[in-house]
Amino acid sequence: MTSDTTQRSASFQLILDTTEQLVKEKGCRQTTLQDIIDRTGLSKGAIYHYVSGKDELFGLILKSKAEQMNERFQAAVAGTVGPDAVPPIQTITQGMIANTDKNDVGSKIFIYLLSQNENPKIAEMLTDLYNFSLRMATSWLEVGQKAGAIPPDIDANRAAAIFMTFTYGIRVQNVIAGDMHQALQADEVFRVIFRSLL
Incomplete structure (x- = not known):
């Protein structure tokens, strides 16, 4: 027998997963709440419960993706022996590259929400997401400093802000330039990040 909390969590995850799939298929603008209702089989009230x-659902998908990246980073750190910065930085790099691909759902949602930034609710959502991601990136750098893999004199907050700028820039470049440029490879991004931290 499942508890109400477990059922609510399962329903919410179904909503997130279904919305992500619909964005892959139709894009952000063409995905509607009615599509989500039809695909999940949940009522409108059930959707509005969450x-x-x-747009709020899109923001929650982006936050969920950031949390998943944090889990991968924590797993990489846990599996690292000694002050070796390579595995965690490779994990961050792989996540950055995956999240900046113009066909990635996260990139599609990010660009869509960015285009709606004049809406105060969306502007607030984007600011909250930025601050959440900045705190997460800062904590990654602080973990590296405590482990001795990143020099202690690096300002973790400033370095995290630079990485955020780099990531956002790659996302926008990949959308605007399309196939006219050669996409950055994970090893190129890794080298830039690694050099900037050591």
Whole structure:
């Protein structure tokens, strides 16, 4: 027998997964709450129990992706012996590259929300997401400093802000340039990040 909390969590995860799949298939603008209702089989009330609209749902998908990246980073750190910065930085790099691909759902949602930034609710959501991601990246650098893999004199907050700028820039470049440029490879991004930290 499942508890109400477990059932609610399963329903919410179904909503997130379904929305992500619909964005892959249709894009952000063409995905509607009615599509989500039809695909999940949940009622409109069940959807509105979790979110006020599809834009909030899109923001929660981006936050979920950031949390997943954090889990991968923590696993890489746990598996690292001694002050070796390579595995955690490779994990961050792989996540950055995957999240900046113009066909990635996260990139599609990010660009869509960015285009709606004049809406105060969306602007607040993007600011909250940025601050969440900045705190997460800062904590990664602090973990590296405590382990002795990253020099202690590096300002973790400033370095995290630079990485955020780098990541956002790659996302926008990949959308605007399309196939006109050669996409950055994970090893190129890794070298830039690694050199900047050591």
